[in-house]
Amino acid sequence: MKYIRKEILAIVTAAALTGGCAQSAQQATAGATNTQKGVAVGALAGAALGQLIGKKTNSTLIGAAAGAALGGAIGYSMDKQAAEVAKSLDTEVNTNPNAEATSDSDIIVTKTERYVKITFRDKMMFPTDSDQLTPTARYKIEKLVSVLRNYPQTVIQVVGHTDNRGSYGYNQLLSKKRARTVADMLVQAGIPNPIYEKGCSYAKPVVPNTSLQNMARNRRVEVYLYPSKEMITDPCI
Secondary structure, X not given: OHHHHHHHHHXXXXXXXXXXXXXXXXXXXXXXXXXXXXXXXXXXXXXXXXXXXXXXXXXXXXXXXXXXXXXXXXXXXXXXXXXXXXXXXXOOEOOOOOHHHHOOOXXXXXXXXXXXXXXXXXXXXXOOOOOOOOHHHHHHHHHHHXXXXXXXXXXXXXXXXXXOOOOHHHXXXXXXXXXXXXXXXXXXXXXXXXXXXXXOOOOOOOOOOOOHHHHHHHOEEEEEEEOOHXXXXXXXX
């Protein structure tokens, strides 16, 4: 019983250290793919756990190997998923960190260590002041669905954004309705994934609402693809 308690304490301690491991790995793998970053984070966390439990070099190495395998699998899934999503939507994964602010493309696919994100521009998605999808938008979402079927564990978050014309309350309702419309289409397509929806009104513009062109860039629906629920972030802040 005493040994079991020590094991439990070790696991808890390792879990607490994982945040620090992740930060170290991210610093060491700047510019790497999600696969490489996942391997680094997993290896560091696995090594910490192996060392704490076994206190032997071979245990540390076994823990690192197991952690690297798990982290690599998660990273690879995100990289592969991003590439498949982009291909299905007739685009490429955009590696520009300012893609949403500088690109006028109707669809932008990006990725970070935490998620894959698909940005759909409002002009393609909805008629003015409407939450009803255009035929083009429906076609594109159906293409996205075909990829999501291969990733039933992916957690999906659909987020609506507007420009700052009109009241905050009106835009909040409109942005939420638009997010719900997209989420409902995914559900109706039979996607089993957990799906969350949120409206941000004009709380998070990608560029200042100082011109018609900028306003058009701010009106968008974002679809986030997370490897787990714990990775979800607030898209409105």
